[in-house]
Amino acid sequence: MPFSKVLVTQIRKVDEGSGQISAETATHEEIAGFRPNEPGPIARLVQLIDVSKAYTTGANELALDDVSLQIDSGEFAAIMGPSGSGKSTLLNLIAGLDRPSSGSVSVDGVELSGLSEAALARYRRQLVGVIFQFFNLLNTLTVLENVLIPAQLGGMKRREANARARELLDRLGLADREQEMPGKLSGGQQQRVAIARALINRPRVLLADEPTGALDSKNGEQVMDLLSQLNRAGQTILLVSHDPVLTRHYASRIISLRDGRVECDEWLRPSAGVAASAVQQAEPAGVAP
Numbered sequence: 023m024p025f026s027k028v029l030v031t032q033i034r035k036v037d038e039g040s041g042q043i044s045a046e047t048a049t050h051e052e053i054a055g056f057r058p059n060e061p062g063p064i065a066r067l068v069q070l071i072d073v074s075k076a077y078t079t080g081a082n083e084l085a086l087d088d089v090s091l092q093i094d095s096g097e098f099a100a101i102m103g104p105s106g107s108g109k110s111t112l113l114n115l116i117a118g119l120d121r122p123s124s125g126s127v128s129v130d131g132v133e134l135s136g137l138s139e140a141a142l143a144r145y146r147r148q149l150v151g152v153i154f155q156f157f158n159l160l161n162t163l164t165v166l167e168n169v170l171i172p173a174q175l176g177g178m179k180r181r182e183a184n185a186r187a188r189e190l191l192d193r194l195g196l197a198d199r200e201q202e203m204p205g206k207l208s209g210g211q212q213q214r215v216a217i218a219r220a221l222i223n224r225p226r227v228l229l230a231d232e233p234t235g236a237l238d239s240k241n242g243e244q245v246m247d248l249l250s251q252l253n254r255a256g257q258t259i260l261l262v263s264h265d266p267v268l269t270r271h272y273a274s275r276i277i278s279l280r281d282g283r284v285e286c287d288e289w290l291r292p293s294a295g296v297a298a299s300a301v302q303q304a305e306p307a308g309v310a311p
């Protein structure tokens with residue numbers, strides 16, 4: 023059987039006439055060639071059904087205990103909860119960085135448990151972008167080179183990748199810093215480089231694990247403001263945060279975890295990005311430096 027015909031997962035497709043959703047199998051090739059930035063009819067972007075996670079080392083309790091959750095395209099959702107409540111575990115499962123012990127995680131119709139390691143790596147490159155508390159930039163590479171890494175791994179043409187990286191850095195207020203080493207930038211600037219890197223492959227969902235946790239309040243607010251602008255342009259965002267004030271100000275929904283379970287799921291306001299996500303790809307819209 024040729025590589026491209028290996029069936030790896032189920033993908034949901036919507037019949038444009040009837041609006042009916044059907045499940046079909048997809049090949050590695052289809053996933054590899056999938057253009058996540060194209061507006062699609064599927065609103066339900068992230069779906070967790072009865073997800074549990076037990077770590078083989080550490081505490082005996084489940085890190086996630088039977089969590090079911092869905093995030094729609096264009097939402098700006100936040101996950102909150104005490105330390106150890108399972109926030110990073112949840113984000114890592116959606117990011118494809120880890121696998122659940124049981125239950126189903128699907129993103130944009132792709133059921134992650136059906137993916138081989140190679141397909142999961144492609145998924146991580148193409149469908150999700152992740153930013154972390156401590157930026158995780160490579161300090162031996164320039165700002166521009168850092169942003170280019172996922173594009174190079176994903177096989178984007180050099181000229182297109184350079185143009186997109188420069189455009190993102192420009193919109194994130196870092197045009198004049200592209201040749202600098204990340205260590206010379208402030209924390210807020212480094213996080214903006216990490217955001218540019220996370221966006222270069224036009225992910226369907228941006229996952230952020232405490233992106234303001236290592237920043238002072240001014241830089242933290244700037245990063246949240248930036249995420250909010252991205253969301254208004256249609257980018258779906260799932261954010262883990264410890265900061266109730268910032269989160270309540272910017273997010274449209276707060277999912278509270280406790281002991282690995284969803285304790286409360288609260289919609290604060292309509293997501294500005296929902297309408298935008300249906301008609302345009304996520305781009306930072308006129309982000310101020």
Ligand SMILES: Nc1ncnc2c1ncn2[C@@H]1O[C@H](COP(=O)(O)OP(=O)(O)OP(=O)(O)O)[C@@H](O)[C@H]1O
Pocket residue numbers: 077078079080081084085103104105106107108109110111112
């Ligand atoms: N790699 C691991 N090995 C073993 N146990 C783990 C691992 N990662 C997380 N855990 C455990 O799973 C539980 C949930 O951890 P998780 O990191 O998801 O919490 P969190 O809500 O992100 O906490 P924090 O706010 O401190 O970042 C904790 O009990 C933690 O000790």
Ligand SMILES: [Mg+2]
Pocket residue numbers: 109110111
């Ligand atoms: Mg965490």
